[in-house]
Amino acid sequence: MASASVVVGEAEAHSHSHNKLTLYSYWKSSCSFRVRIALNFKGLKYDYKPVNLLKGEQSHPEFLQLNPVGFVPVLVDGPVVISDSFAILMYLEDKYPQQPLLPTDIHKRAINFQAVSIVSSSIQPLHNLNLLKYIEGKVGPDEKLPWVQSVIRKGFTALEKLLKEHTGRYATGDEVFMGYL
Ligand SMILES: N[C@@H](CCC(=O)N[C@@H](CS)C(=O)NCC(=O)O)C(=O)O
Incomplete structure (x- = not known):
């Protein structure tokens, strides 16, 4: 799993102190798109760790330690590790309320x-x-x-x-x- 640092659009404008976020993702994974869109929407910087699903990297022991079910996406925020796109969206919404992903109604x-x-x-x-x-x-x-x-x-x-x-x-x-x- 290679690592690349991604600098997101308006991140500087919103940069308040937070842990470095890391997203384990695969480019063709639609559930990972959802999280990438949310991170960008909220202007959050993150490190991108590609997990090549076609090469079976989701079954590597180090990835299974992050998500035992062997699916991307996984978000790491300091000591917090969350998998499942819906749970990640809800976490981002609670922790980083700028550009809300939910209406108030x-x-x-x-x-x-x-x-x-x-x-x-x-x-x-x-x-x-x-x-x-x-x-x-x-x-x-x-x-x-x-x-x-x-x-x-x-x-x-x-x-x-x-x-x-x-x-x-x-x-x-x-x-x-x-x-x-
Ligand atoms: N409900 C989960 C589904 C996760 C999921 O199915 N991820 C797919 C990629 S979109 C995956 O990692 N597949 C690997 C596999 O099937 O081995 C979510 O929304 O995150």
């Missing part, structure tokens, strides 16, 4: 939680690398694509239905909140 907040949860629990993990390898081995390679298409279609149909009455310029109105990530 509790109904709108709940819609944001629901949208994030649909993506991170009901769509994305159902077609991650781990599962596709399993389907390929146990059922057959031709079954992968129809499976992926069916879970994405089901999830996005639900998401569109949910957001229809809340949408604006972005998913839940005219501001960017976590339901959009």
Whole structure:
């Protein structure tokens, strides 16, 4: 796992004292995009540690010490280690409140939680690398694509239905909140 220091857009403008953040991520990982977008949105600097999922680096013992389930993203903030994109977003929101990722209205907040949860629990993990390898081995390679298409279609149909009455310029109105990530 190589390391590269990432300096994020407006970080200087918001730089108040905090631990150095480190994100373990893979460039094609959509759950990691969500965290990278949130870090950038909040103007937080972080070190980027690539974990090459295609090379199986998520199963290396040093990575499993950070996240025993073997998935990116993982955020390290000083002594704090958090995995799972939703948990990371919530942590960032609590610790770094600038550029809020949640509205104040509790109904709108709940819609944001629901949208994030649909993506991170009901769509994305159902077609991650781990599962596709399993389907390929146990059922057959031709079954992968129809499976992926069916879970994405089901999830996005639900998401569109949910957001229809809340949408604006972005998913839940005219501001960017976590339901959009
Ligand atoms: N619900 C978790 C899902 C994490 C996840 O599935 N990560 C994928 C990349 S997007 C992964 O690390 N896959 C590795 C594998 O399947 O072996 C989250 O939102 O962080």
